[in-house]
Amino acid sequence: MDYTSAEMMTVTAARALENGMTCFVGIGLPSEAANLARLTHAPDVVLIYESGTLQTKPNVLPLSIGDGELAETALTTVSVPEMFRYWLQGGKIDVGFLGTAQIDRYCNLNTTLIGDYREPKVRLPGGGGAPEIATNAGEVFITLKHSKRAFVDRVDFVTTLGFGRDGKGRDGVPNIGKGPTRVITDLCVMKPDPETKELVVVSLHPGVSREDVIEATGWEIRFADTLESTPEPSARELEVLRELKDRTARAHAGA
Amino acid sequence: MAEFLSLRDAVARYVEDGATVAMEGFTHLIPFAAGHEVIRQKKRDLTLIRMTPDLVYDQMIGAGCARKVIFSWGGNPGVGSLHRLRDAVEKGWPHKVEILEHSHAAMACAFEAGAAGLPLAVLRGYVGSELPSVNDQIKFIECPFTGERLAAVPSVRPDVSIVHAQKADRAGNVLVEGIVGVQKEAVLAAKRSIVTVEEIVDDLRAEADYHPNACIIPGWAISAIAVAEKGSLPSYAHGYYPRNNAFYKEWDAIARDRDTFTRWIEENVMNAGGNA
Numbered sequence: 001m002d003y004t005s006a007e008m009m010t011v012t013a014a015r016a017l018e019n020g021m022t023c024f025v026g027i028g029l030p031s032e033a034a035n036l037a038r039l040t041h042a043p044d045v046v047l048i049y050e051s052g053t054l055q056t057k058p059n060v061l062p063l064s065i066g067d068g069e070l071a072e073t074a075l076t077t078v079s080v081p082e083m084f085r086y087w088l089q090g091g092k093i094d095v096g097f098l099g100t101a102q103i104d105r106y107c108n109l110n111t112t113l114i115g116d117y118r119e120p121k122v123r124l125p126g127g128g129g130a131p132e133i134a135t136n137a138g139e140v141f142i143t144l145k146h147s148k149r150a151f152v153d154r155v156d157f158v159t160t161l162g163f164g165r166d167g168k169g170r171d172g173v174p175n176i177g178k179g180p181t182r183v184i185t186d187l188c189v190m191k192p193d194p195e196t197k198e199l200v201v202v203s204l205h206p207g208v209s210r211e212d213v214i215e216a217t218g219w220e221i222r223f224a225d226t227l228e229s230t231p232e233p234s235a236r237e238l239e240v241l242r243e244l245k246d247r248t249a250r251a252h253a254g255a
Numbered sequence: 256m257a258e259f260l261s262l263r264d265a266v267a268r269y270v271e272d273g274a275t276v277a278m279e280g281f282t283h284l285i286p287f288a289a290g291h292e293v294i295r296q297k298k299r300d301l302t303l304i305r306m307t308p309d310l311v312y313d314q315m316i317g318a319g320c321a322r323k324v325i326f327s328w329g330g331n332p333g334v335g336s337l338h339r340l341r342d343a344v345e346k347g348w349p350h351k352v353e354i355l356e357h358s359h360a361a362m363a364c365a366f367e368a369g370a371a372g373l374p375l376a377v378l379r380g381y382v383g384s385e386l387p388s389v390n391d392q393i394k395f396i397e398c399p400f401t402g403e404r405l406a407a408v409p410s411v412r413p414d415v416s417i418v419h420a421q422k423a424d425r426a427g428n429v430l431v432e433g434i435v436g437v438q439k440e441a442v443l444a445a446k447r448s449i450v451t452v453e454e455i456v457d458d459l460r461a462e463a464d465y466h467p468n469a470c471i472i473p474g475w476a477i478s479a480i481a482v483a484e485k486g487s488l489p490s491y492a493h494g495y496y497p498r499n500n501a502f503y504k505e506w507d508a509i510a511r512d513r514d515t516f517t518r519w520i521e522e523n524v525m526n527a528g529g530n531a
Binding site for chain 1: 281283326327330332333336337341344345356357358359360364378379382383386389403435436437439491493498500501503504
Protein backbone atom coordinates (compact mmCIF):
# COMPACT_ATOMS: atom_id res chain seq x y z
CA MET A 1 0.00 0.00 0.00
CA ASP A 2 1.32 3.45 -0.89
CA TYR A 3 1.83 6.00 1.83
CA THR A 4 3.61 9.30 2.29
CA SER A 5 6.52 10.00 4.61
CA ALA A 6 4.20 12.27 6.63
CA GLU A 7 1.79 9.37 7.11
CA MET A 8 4.68 7.13 8.09
CA MET A 9 5.65 9.68 10.75
CA THR A 10 2.14 10.05 12.17
CA VAL A 11 1.52 6.30 12.31
CA THR A 12 4.87 5.68 14.00
CA ALA A 13 4.22 8.46 16.51
CA ALA A 14 0.75 7.06 17.22
CA ARG A 15 2.19 3.64 17.93
CA ALA A 16 4.37 5.11 20.66
CA LEU A 17 1.26 5.67 22.78
CA GLU A 18 0.03 2.67 24.73
CA ASN A 19 -3.57 2.01 25.59
CA GLY A 20 -4.54 3.48 28.95
CA MET A 21 -1.78 6.07 29.10
CA THR A 22 -2.68 9.61 30.07
CA CYS A 23 -1.29 11.98 27.46
CA PHE A 24 -1.01 15.77 27.56
CA VAL A 25 -1.33 16.59 23.87
CA GLY A 26 0.33 19.40 21.96
CA ILE A 27 -1.44 20.85 18.94
CA GLY A 28 -0.50 19.91 15.37
CA LEU A 29 1.43 16.70 14.67
CA PRO A 30 1.19 15.38 18.26
CA SER A 31 -2.57 15.89 18.23
CA GLU A 32 -2.87 14.03 14.93
CA ALA A 33 -0.79 11.11 16.25
CA ALA A 34 -2.52 10.94 19.62
CA ASN A 35 -5.96 10.81 18.04
CA LEU A 36 -4.87 8.20 15.53
CA ALA A 37 -3.68 6.09 18.47
CA ARG A 38 -7.06 6.53 20.14
CA LEU A 39 -8.90 5.53 16.96
CA THR A 40 -6.76 2.43 16.38
CA HIS A 41 -4.78 0.44 18.94
CA ALA A 42 -5.31 2.58 22.04
CA PRO A 43 -9.04 3.25 22.48
CA ASP A 44 -8.63 3.96 26.18
CA VAL A 45 -5.77 6.44 25.90
CA VAL A 46 -6.70 9.51 27.94
CA LEU A 47 -6.12 12.68 25.95
CA ILE A 48 -5.80 15.97 27.78
CA TYR A 49 -5.34 19.37 26.13
CA GLU A 50 -4.07 22.45 27.94
CA SER A 51 -7.31 24.33 27.26
CA GLY A 52 -8.75 22.30 30.12
CA THR A 53 -10.41 19.44 28.26
CA LEU A 54 -10.04 16.20 30.15
CA GLN A 55 -10.41 12.81 28.45
CA THR A 56 -11.50 14.26 25.14
CA LYS A 57 -12.44 12.28 22.01
CA PRO A 58 -12.62 14.74 19.13
CA ASN A 59 -14.17 13.48 15.92
CA VAL A 60 -12.17 16.02 13.89
CA LEU A 61 -8.74 17.38 14.77
CA PRO A 62 -8.85 20.75 16.47
CA LEU A 63 -7.35 23.70 14.61
CA SER A 64 -6.69 25.42 17.91
CA ILE A 65 -6.02 24.04 21.35
CA GLY A 66 -9.51 25.04 22.46
CA ASP A 67 -11.86 24.22 19.60
CA GLY A 68 -15.43 23.51 20.67
CA GLU A 69 -14.99 19.95 19.43
CA LEU A 70 -12.59 19.26 22.30
CA ALA A 71 -14.94 20.49 25.03
CA GLU A 72 -18.02 18.85 23.54
CA THR A 73 -16.40 15.41 23.43
CA ALA A 74 -14.55 15.64 26.76
CA LEU A 75 -15.48 13.91 29.99
CA THR A 76 -15.23 17.34 31.58
CA THR A 77 -13.49 20.66 31.19
CA VAL A 78 -11.60 22.34 33.97
CA SER A 79 -10.02 25.77 34.33
CA VAL A 80 -6.57 26.31 32.89
CA PRO A 81 -5.00 26.86 36.33
CA GLU A 82 -6.48 23.55 37.48
CA MET A 83 -5.16 21.82 34.36
CA PHE A 84 -1.60 22.93 34.97
CA ARG A 85 -1.58 22.73 38.77
CA TYR A 86 -3.52 19.58 39.63
CA TRP A 87 -3.29 17.45 36.53
CA LEU A 88 0.14 18.27 35.13
CA GLN A 89 2.16 19.51 38.10
CA GLY A 90 0.30 17.07 40.34
CA GLY A 91 1.94 14.18 38.50
CA LYS A 92 -1.14 12.71 36.81
CA ILE A 93 0.26 12.72 33.27
CA ASP A 94 2.22 9.77 31.85
CA VAL A 95 3.29 11.30 28.56
CA GLY A 96 3.66 14.81 27.23
CA PHE A 97 3.45 14.76 23.45
CA LEU A 98 5.15 17.77 21.87
CA GLY A 99 6.11 19.29 18.57
CA THR A 100 8.77 21.97 18.12
CA ALA A 101 10.40 24.37 15.68
CA GLN A 102 14.01 23.51 16.58
CA ILE A 103 15.59 20.62 18.45
CA ASP A 104 19.22 19.85 19.28
CA ARG A 105 21.15 16.65 20.00
CA TYR A 106 20.13 16.79 23.67
CA CYS A 107 16.44 17.18 22.81
CA ASN A 108 16.21 20.78 23.94
CA LEU A 109 13.30 22.47 22.17
CA ASN A 110 13.03 25.99 20.82
CA THR A 111 9.63 27.45 20.02
CA THR A 112 10.55 31.02 20.97
CA LEU A 113 12.55 32.62 18.18
CA ILE A 114 15.28 32.37 15.57
CA GLY A 115 18.17 34.76 16.07
CA ASP A 116 18.80 36.99 19.04
CA TYR A 117 16.09 37.38 21.68
CA ARG A 118 15.99 41.18 21.59
CA GLU A 119 16.37 41.48 17.81
CA PRO A 120 14.80 38.26 16.49
CA LYS A 121 15.08 37.21 12.87
CA VAL A 122 11.91 35.17 13.27
CA ARG A 123 9.62 35.48 16.22
CA LEU A 124 7.87 32.15 16.99
CA PRO A 125 4.76 31.78 19.19
CA GLY A 126 6.62 30.94 22.42
CA GLY A 127 6.59 28.29 25.09
CA GLY A 128 2.91 27.89 25.88
CA GLY A 129 2.47 24.76 27.94
CA ALA A 130 5.64 23.01 26.78
CA PRO A 131 8.23 24.09 29.41
CA GLU A 132 6.25 22.48 32.23
CA ILE A 133 4.80 19.62 30.17
CA ALA A 134 8.39 18.57 29.45
CA THR A 135 9.43 18.55 33.10
CA ASN A 136 6.22 17.57 34.91
CA ALA A 137 5.01 14.72 32.67
CA GLY A 138 6.41 11.24 33.30
CA GLU A 139 8.12 11.16 29.91
CA VAL A 140 8.03 13.12 26.68
CA PHE A 141 7.52 12.07 23.06
CA ILE A 142 8.48 14.53 20.36
CA THR A 143 7.41 14.45 16.74
CA LEU A 144 8.46 16.79 13.92
CA LYS A 145 9.59 16.77 10.32
CA HIS A 146 13.26 16.08 9.79
CA SER A 147 15.29 18.93 8.28
CA LYS A 148 18.51 20.84 8.88
CA ARG A 149 16.47 23.89 9.83
CA ALA A 150 14.77 21.96 12.62
CA PHE A 151 17.57 19.61 13.75
CA VAL A 152 20.23 22.15 14.64
CA ASP A 153 23.59 21.83 16.34
CA ARG A 154 22.64 24.55 18.78
CA VAL A 155 19.07 25.75 19.36
CA ASP A 156 18.79 29.55 19.32
CA PHE A 157 16.91 29.43 22.61
CA VAL A 158 16.05 26.67 25.06
CA THR A 159 12.33 27.21 25.53
CA THR A 160 11.80 23.71 26.83
CA LEU A 161 14.28 21.43 28.55
CA GLY A 162 15.34 18.20 26.93
CA PHE A 163 18.53 17.33 28.77
CA GLY A 164 20.16 20.76 28.79
CA ARG A 165 22.94 22.11 26.60
CA ASP A 166 25.40 19.63 28.18
CA GLY A 167 23.04 16.66 28.50
CA LYS A 168 23.03 16.96 32.31
CA GLY A 169 20.06 19.32 32.72
CA ARG A 170 17.93 16.84 34.65
CA ASP A 171 20.66 15.39 36.85
CA GLY A 172 19.89 15.82 40.54
CA VAL A 173 16.67 17.75 39.95
CA PRO A 174 13.95 16.40 42.28
CA ASN A 175 10.38 15.78 41.10
CA ILE A 176 11.22 15.86 37.42
CA GLY A 177 10.05 13.47 34.69
CA LYS A 178 12.34 11.27 32.63
CA GLY A 179 12.23 13.78 29.80
CA PRO A 180 12.24 12.95 26.10
CA THR A 181 12.34 9.19 25.54
CA ARG A 182 11.83 9.21 21.77
CA VAL A 183 11.80 11.55 18.81
CA ILE A 184 9.80 10.49 15.77
CA THR A 185 10.33 12.13 12.38
CA ASP A 186 9.37 11.41 8.79
CA LEU A 187 12.73 9.65 8.35
CA CYS A 188 13.45 7.75 11.54
CA VAL A 189 13.01 7.16 15.26
CA MET A 190 15.65 8.46 17.70
CA LYS A 191 16.17 7.80 21.38
CA PRO A 192 18.54 9.46 23.83
CA ASP A 193 21.67 7.50 24.75
CA PRO A 194 21.10 6.22 28.32
CA GLU A 195 24.45 7.66 29.48
CA THR A 196 25.15 10.82 27.50
CA LYS A 197 21.52 11.64 26.58
CA GLU A 198 22.60 12.40 23.03
CA LEU A 199 20.02 11.42 20.42
CA VAL A 200 20.77 8.20 18.57
CA VAL A 201 18.89 6.88 15.53
CA VAL A 202 17.42 3.52 16.52
CA SER A 203 15.12 2.85 13.58
CA LEU A 204 15.01 3.94 9.95
CA HIS A 205 11.70 4.18 8.11
CA PRO A 206 11.38 1.96 5.01
CA GLY A 207 13.24 3.38 2.03
CA VAL A 208 15.22 5.87 4.13
CA SER A 209 19.03 5.63 4.12
CA ARG A 210 21.55 6.70 6.75
CA GLU A 211 22.67 9.38 4.30
CA ASP A 212 19.14 10.80 4.16
CA VAL A 213 19.17 11.26 7.93
CA ILE A 214 22.73 12.62 8.00
CA GLU A 215 21.79 15.09 5.27
CA ALA A 216 18.74 16.33 7.21
CA THR A 217 20.47 16.69 10.58
CA GLY A 218 22.50 19.74 11.62
CA TRP A 219 25.00 17.78 13.71
CA GLU A 220 26.95 14.56 13.32
CA ILE A 221 24.10 12.21 14.10
CA ARG A 222 24.85 8.84 15.67
CA PHE A 223 23.27 5.52 14.74
CA ALA A 224 22.60 2.55 17.01
CA ASP A 225 24.78 -0.52 16.51
CA THR A 226 21.74 -2.58 15.66
CA LEU A 227 19.62 -0.32 13.53
CA GLU A 228 16.03 -1.41 13.12
CA SER A 229 13.61 -0.86 10.27
CA THR A 230 10.37 0.86 11.31
CA PRO A 231 7.33 -1.29 10.50
CA GLU A 232 5.23 0.07 7.67
CA PRO A 233 1.78 1.53 8.32
CA SER A 234 -1.02 -0.98 8.09
CA ALA A 235 -3.93 -0.53 5.69
CA ARG A 236 -6.22 0.10 8.64
CA GLU A 237 -3.97 2.75 10.16
CA LEU A 238 -3.77 4.57 6.85
CA GLU A 239 -7.50 4.34 6.31
CA VAL A 240 -8.31 5.73 9.76
CA LEU A 241 -5.73 8.51 9.43
CA ARG A 242 -6.95 9.56 5.97
CA GLU A 243 -10.58 9.60 7.07
CA LEU A 244 -9.64 11.67 10.11
CA LYS A 245 -7.74 14.17 7.97
CA ASP A 246 -10.49 14.35 5.35
CA ARG A 247 -13.25 15.11 7.82
CA THR A 248 -10.97 17.59 9.58
CA ALA A 249 -10.31 19.43 6.31
CA ARG A 250 -14.04 19.51 5.55
CA ALA A 251 -14.88 20.79 9.02
CA HIS A 252 -12.32 23.61 8.91
CA ALA A 253 -13.10 24.74 5.38
CA GLY A 254 -16.60 25.91 6.29
CA ALA A 255 -17.20 29.23 8.01
CA MET B 256 -22.28 45.40 42.28
CA ALA B 257 -22.22 45.04 38.52
CA GLU B 258 -23.58 47.97 36.62
CA PHE B 259 -25.22 47.40 33.25
CA LEU B 260 -23.55 49.68 30.71
CA SER B 261 -23.25 49.84 26.97
CA LEU B 262 -19.96 48.40 25.74
CA ARG B 263 -18.95 51.89 24.64
CA ASP B 264 -19.56 53.36 28.10
CA ALA B 265 -17.94 50.44 29.90
CA VAL B 266 -14.73 50.73 27.88
CA ALA B 267 -14.73 54.55 28.14
CA ARG B 268 -15.07 54.38 31.91
CA TYR B 269 -12.74 51.51 32.80
CA VAL B 270 -10.01 51.33 30.17
CA GLU B 271 -7.68 54.29 30.67
CA ASP B 272 -4.66 55.09 28.55
CA GLY B 273 -1.63 53.45 30.12
CA ALA B 274 -3.69 50.86 31.98
CA THR B 275 -2.78 47.23 32.49
CA VAL B 276 -5.50 45.26 30.77
CA ALA B 277 -6.17 41.52 30.73
CA MET B 278 -8.60 40.29 28.09
CA GLU B 279 -8.82 36.57 28.63
CA GLY B 280 -10.44 33.64 26.90
CA PHE B 281 -8.49 30.47 26.21
CA THR B 282 -9.34 30.18 22.50
CA HIS B 283 -13.01 30.22 23.58
CA LEU B 284 -15.16 33.25 24.50
CA ILE B 285 -12.51 35.70 23.37
CA PRO B 286 -13.79 39.24 23.93
CA PHE B 287 -13.46 40.47 20.33
CA ALA B 288 -16.27 43.03 20.52
CA ALA B 289 -14.62 44.64 23.54
CA GLY B 290 -11.23 44.65 21.85
CA HIS B 291 -12.73 46.39 18.84
CA GLU B 292 -14.31 48.99 21.10
CA VAL B 293 -10.87 49.63 22.64
CA ILE B 294 -9.50 50.15 19.11
CA ARG B 295 -12.37 52.49 18.16
CA GLN B 296 -11.77 54.59 21.27
CA LYS B 297 -8.08 54.80 20.34
CA LYS B 298 -6.80 53.73 23.74
CA ARG B 299 -3.03 54.02 23.94
CA ASP B 300 0.00 52.71 25.88
CA LEU B 301 -1.84 49.72 27.25
CA THR B 302 -0.01 46.84 28.87
CA LEU B 303 -1.91 43.88 27.46
CA ILE B 304 -1.86 40.68 29.47
CA ARG B 305 -3.05 37.41 28.12
CA MET B 306 -1.94 33.77 28.05
CA THR B 307 -2.73 33.30 24.37
CA PRO B 308 -2.83 36.64 22.57
CA ASP B 309 -4.48 35.78 19.31
CA LEU B 310 -6.27 37.75 16.62
CA VAL B 311 -7.88 40.35 18.86
CA TYR B 312 -4.51 41.32 20.39
CA ASP B 313 -2.94 41.23 16.92
CA GLN B 314 -5.60 43.73 15.89
CA MET B 315 -5.10 45.93 18.97
CA ILE B 316 -1.31 45.87 18.59
CA GLY B 317 -1.51 46.71 14.89
CA ALA B 318 -3.97 49.52 15.65
CA GLY B 319 -1.44 51.07 18.03
CA CYS B 320 -3.14 50.40 21.40
CA ALA B 321 -0.31 48.45 23.05
CA ARG B 322 2.96 49.46 24.69
CA LYS B 323 3.72 46.08 26.19
CA VAL B 324 2.40 42.54 25.92
CA ILE B 325 2.69 39.94 28.67
CA PHE B 326 1.93 36.50 27.30
CA SER B 327 2.84 32.82 27.16
CA TRP B 328 1.93 31.78 23.59
CA GLY B 329 1.55 34.37 20.87
CA GLY B 330 0.37 32.79 17.66
CA ASN B 331 -2.61 32.15 15.42
CA PRO B 332 -3.51 28.67 16.68
CA GLY B 333 -3.07 26.01 14.01
CA VAL B 334 -2.29 28.66 11.40
CA GLY B 335 0.99 30.38 12.23
CA SER B 336 2.32 33.72 13.37
CA LEU B 337 0.59 36.83 14.59
CA HIS B 338 1.99 39.13 11.92
CA ARG B 339 1.05 42.40 13.64
CA LEU B 340 2.68 41.25 16.90
CA ARG B 341 5.76 40.18 14.97
CA ASP B 342 5.91 43.42 12.98
CA ALA B 343 5.68 45.45 16.19
CA VAL B 344 8.33 43.38 17.98
CA GLU B 345 10.69 42.87 15.02
CA LYS B 346 10.31 46.15 13.13
CA GLY B 347 8.58 48.55 15.51
CA TRP B 348 5.40 49.09 13.43
CA PRO B 349 3.27 51.02 14.24
CA HIS B 350 5.63 51.46 17.16
CA LYS B 351 7.96 49.29 19.20
CA VAL B 352 6.12 46.95 21.54
CA GLU B 353 7.87 45.45 24.54
CA ILE B 354 7.21 41.85 25.43
CA LEU B 355 7.40 39.93 28.68
CA GLU B 356 7.21 36.26 28.13
CA HIS B 357 6.08 33.44 30.42
CA SER B 358 4.93 29.84 30.16
CA HIS B 359 1.25 28.90 30.39
CA ALA B 360 1.72 27.22 33.76
CA ALA B 361 3.28 30.35 35.24
CA MET B 362 0.64 32.71 33.89
CA ALA B 363 -2.21 30.46 35.02
CA CYS B 364 -0.68 30.38 38.49
CA ALA B 365 -0.09 34.16 38.42
CA PHE B 366 -3.76 34.84 37.65
CA GLU B 367 -4.80 32.44 40.38
CA ALA B 368 -2.47 34.14 42.86
CA GLY B 369 -3.86 37.52 41.82
CA ALA B 370 -7.38 36.28 42.48
CA ALA B 371 -6.21 34.97 45.84
CA GLY B 372 -4.71 38.32 46.80
CA LEU B 373 -1.19 36.93 47.01
CA PRO B 374 1.88 38.84 45.84
CA LEU B 375 3.40 35.87 44.05
CA ALA B 376 2.74 32.48 42.56
CA VAL B 377 4.94 29.48 43.24
CA LEU B 378 5.22 26.61 40.81
CA ARG B 379 7.42 23.70 39.84
CA GLY B 380 8.27 25.43 36.61
CA TYR B 381 10.85 26.80 34.19
CA VAL B 382 13.30 24.00 35.02
CA GLY B 383 16.07 24.20 32.42
CA SER B 384 14.23 26.78 30.30
CA GLU B 385 16.06 29.93 29.20
CA LEU B 386 12.96 32.06 29.69
CA PRO B 387 14.21 33.23 33.11
CA SER B 388 17.25 34.74 31.37
CA VAL B 389 15.05 37.07 29.30
CA ASN B 390 12.29 37.74 31.83
CA ASP B 391 13.44 39.27 35.11
CA GLN B 392 10.00 38.60 36.59
CA ILE B 393 10.90 34.94 36.91
CA LYS B 394 12.82 34.13 40.09
CA PHE B 395 13.61 30.98 42.00
CA ILE B 396 13.03 30.39 45.68
CA GLU B 397 13.75 27.57 48.05
CA CYS B 398 10.88 25.69 49.65
CA PRO B 399 11.22 26.38 53.41
CA PHE B 400 10.13 22.82 54.18
CA THR B 401 11.83 20.60 51.60
CA GLY B 402 14.54 22.82 50.16
CA GLU B 403 13.25 22.22 46.63
CA ARG B 404 14.05 24.98 44.15
CA LEU B 405 10.77 26.40 42.87
CA ALA B 406 9.90 29.10 40.37
CA ALA B 407 8.19 32.26 41.57
CA VAL B 408 6.45 34.90 39.47
CA PRO B 409 4.57 38.00 40.57
CA SER B 410 0.82 37.60 40.66
CA VAL B 411 -1.19 39.24 37.89
CA ARG B 412 -3.21 42.21 39.19
CA PRO B 413 -4.64 44.01 36.14
CA ASP B 414 -6.20 47.47 36.37
CA VAL B 415 -9.04 46.01 34.37
CA SER B 416 -9.94 42.56 33.11
CA ILE B 417 -12.37 42.03 30.27
CA VAL B 418 -13.96 38.67 29.50
CA HIS B 419 -16.89 37.42 27.45
CA ALA B 420 -19.47 34.93 28.72
CA GLN B 421 -22.71 33.28 27.69
CA LYS B 422 -25.19 35.11 29.87
CA ALA B 423 -25.84 37.30 32.85
CA ASP B 424 -28.98 37.70 34.89
CA ARG B 425 -30.54 40.92 36.13
CA ALA B 426 -28.55 40.72 39.35
CA GLY B 427 -25.37 40.71 37.26
CA ASN B 428 -24.43 37.10 37.93
CA VAL B 429 -22.55 35.67 34.97
CA LEU B 430 -22.53 32.11 33.62
CA VAL B 431 -19.41 30.81 31.86
CA GLU B 432 -19.67 27.42 30.15
CA GLY B 433 -17.46 25.16 28.08
CA ILE B 434 -13.74 25.89 28.11
CA VAL B 435 -13.58 28.30 31.05
CA GLY B 436 -9.90 29.21 30.66
CA VAL B 437 -8.70 31.68 33.26
CA GLN B 438 -11.65 34.05 32.94
CA LYS B 439 -12.86 33.72 36.52
CA GLU B 440 -9.34 34.21 37.87
CA ALA B 441 -8.80 37.21 35.56
CA VAL B 442 -11.96 38.92 36.84
CA LEU B 443 -11.20 38.23 40.49
CA ALA B 444 -7.55 39.32 40.14
CA ALA B 445 -8.42 42.70 38.62
CA LYS B 446 -9.21 46.01 40.29
CA ARG B 447 -12.09 46.51 37.85
CA SER B 448 -13.77 44.15 35.42
CA ILE B 449 -16.02 44.23 32.40
CA VAL B 450 -17.94 41.15 31.35
CA THR B 451 -19.59 41.17 27.94
CA VAL B 452 -22.38 38.64 27.47
CA GLU B 453 -24.43 37.14 24.69
CA GLU B 454 -27.70 37.79 26.48
CA ILE B 455 -29.36 38.87 29.70
CA VAL B 456 -31.82 36.54 31.39
CA ASP B 457 -34.02 37.20 34.43
CA ASP B 458 -32.48 34.81 36.91
CA LEU B 459 -29.71 32.28 36.22
CA ARG B 460 -31.11 29.94 38.86
CA ALA B 461 -34.44 29.79 37.04
CA GLU B 462 -32.81 28.75 33.77
CA ALA B 463 -33.59 25.22 32.54
CA ASP B 464 -29.90 24.34 32.28
CA TYR B 465 -28.88 25.85 35.61
CA HIS B 466 -26.63 23.67 37.69
CA PRO B 467 -25.18 24.52 41.11
CA ASN B 468 -21.71 23.47 39.93
CA ALA B 469 -21.75 25.73 36.89
CA CYS B 470 -19.02 28.34 36.62
CA ILE B 471 -20.73 31.45 37.92
CA ILE B 472 -19.12 34.80 38.63
CA PRO B 473 -21.36 36.65 41.10
CA GLY B 474 -22.55 40.10 40.09
CA TRP B 475 -21.05 41.72 43.18
CA ALA B 476 -17.55 40.69 42.01
CA ILE B 477 -17.92 42.43 38.62
CA SER B 478 -17.78 46.17 37.81
CA ALA B 479 -19.73 46.32 34.56
CA ILE B 480 -21.75 44.06 32.32
CA ALA B 481 -22.35 44.90 28.68
CA VAL B 482 -24.37 42.99 26.14
CA ALA B 483 -22.35 42.11 23.06
CA GLU B 484 -24.21 39.65 20.89
CA LYS B 485 -21.81 37.43 18.94
CA GLY B 486 -19.21 39.29 20.98
CA SER B 487 -16.57 36.62 20.66
CA LEU B 488 -16.73 35.97 16.91
CA PRO B 489 -14.58 34.70 15.13
CA SER B 490 -13.86 32.84 18.36
CA TYR B 491 -16.87 31.02 19.70
CA ALA B 492 -19.42 30.80 22.47
CA HIS B 493 -20.17 27.23 23.55
CA GLY B 494 -23.90 26.64 23.11
CA TYR B 495 -24.38 29.75 20.94
CA TYR B 496 -22.18 29.63 17.83
CA PRO B 497 -19.10 27.75 16.59
CA ARG B 498 -15.57 29.00 16.02
CA ASN B 499 -15.04 30.51 12.59
CA ASN B 500 -11.91 28.53 11.79
CA ALA B 501 -11.99 29.77 8.19
CA PHE B 502 -11.57 33.37 9.36
CA TYR B 503 -8.59 32.42 11.53
CA LYS B 504 -6.98 31.11 8.35
CA GLU B 505 -7.99 34.19 6.34
CA TRP B 506 -6.50 36.45 9.00
CA ASP B 507 -3.02 35.25 8.09
CA ALA B 508 -3.21 37.00 4.70
CA ILE B 509 -4.99 40.08 6.06
CA ALA B 510 -2.46 40.63 8.84
CA ARG B 511 0.64 39.91 6.73
CA ASP B 512 0.47 43.24 4.93
CA ARG B 513 0.29 46.61 6.73
CA ASP B 514 -2.02 48.24 4.18
CA THR B 515 -4.40 45.29 3.96
CA PHE B 516 -4.51 45.21 7.73
CA THR B 517 -5.16 48.94 8.05
CA ARG B 518 -7.96 48.74 5.50
CA TRP B 519 -9.49 45.79 7.33
CA ILE B 520 -9.50 47.69 10.62
CA GLU B 521 -11.04 50.77 8.95
CA GLU B 522 -13.80 48.75 7.32
CA ASN B 523 -14.54 46.22 10.03
CA VAL B 524 -13.80 48.05 13.26
CA MET B 525 -13.57 51.82 12.92
CA ASN B 526 -16.53 52.16 10.56
CA ALA B 527 -18.54 49.30 12.01
CA GLY B 528 -21.13 50.46 14.55
CA GLY B 529 -20.82 49.41 18.12
CA ASN B 530 -20.80 45.68 17.87
CA ALA B 531 -18.16 44.53 15.38
